[in-house]
Amino acid sequence: MATAFGSVFMPEMSITWFDGSSWSAVEMVPSDSISMHPGAHVLHYSSTCFEGLKAFRHEDGSVKIFRIDRNVSRMAQSARLLALPELDEEFMTKMILDTVTRFKSDVPAPPGSMYIRPTLFGTEPAIGKAAAPSETACFYVLLSPVGDYFAGGDRALRLLVDDQGLRCAPHNGMIKSGGNYASALLPTMRAKEKYNVDQVLFCPNGDVQETGAANFLLIDGDEVITRDLDESFLHGVTRDSVLQIARDNGLKVSERRLTVEELLERAAKPGCEAALSGTAAVLAPVGTLVYGDKEYTVGDGGIGETTLKLRKALNDIQWGKAEDKHGWLTDV
Structure with a gap:
């Protein structure tokens, strides 16, 4: 049986406590457990945020992390918006780089990669602080070597x-917090059971x-349409990267409101x-929309040519097969 994506971890992780x-x-500590008080703020009031980014092995053996600056910046923003103790961006960047360096030899070759999961959470043992932030916290960097997201087809x-x-x-939409994922679960x-769909x-x-x-993108001919940024949804790093590559390839990018009717x-x-669009899959094609108990086929219902082209272009940059014109890769 194939190993589930993101279920294998490196034996150690880096950790710091506020x-x-x-x-x-x-410190580098075993990654199989973590100790906290049962009254820890995070367990009762979901004071937590995280990031997801990847390190890639290039053909010459070097290892590069993709857009670490954007992920670190978003992590700092999430911490501020959740009133968690402030994390310095240089401190986070060094901690991520040092952790990946420690396990550099374990970064898989293409089409695999090393998934990086920095995580911050409130640790104060205080169940009376439902309306107040945690004064103490923990931050760690966990690594998970992953294979091809589409290995199953x-x-x-x-x-x-x-x-x-x-x-x-x-x-809270622009915060990468576990609570947001839990609320959509x-x-x-229910949608999977009733309509046999993959996502809502x-x-x-x-x-x-x-x-x-x-994030969701609609590709109509030479135009890529996606929701314009505001605080109601996540500002995806992959979304931003795909839109830039679309512009580089002469496509029109429209970041605006899109109604269900349109x-x-x-x-x-x-x-x-x-x-x-997302870190794990980069770009996953959508072939069917279900609305009001009726099914609507997107195009021919298959995997779109432009979708594949954009995904390949981004993968080629990540794996060092194409020029990194935008300075997205950081050496480990």
């Missing part, structure tokens, strides 16, 4: 278009936003494509 005034010296996904529900509280499970595309009040775990109308056109 005592209310300063962060402790970074690349296929076009099915999405339920939900114009009533919310993925998460709108003012039950609607997704949340479109509150008919405004197309994102799924529970990925989505279904455009999706039915020959040659139209849709995709989900």
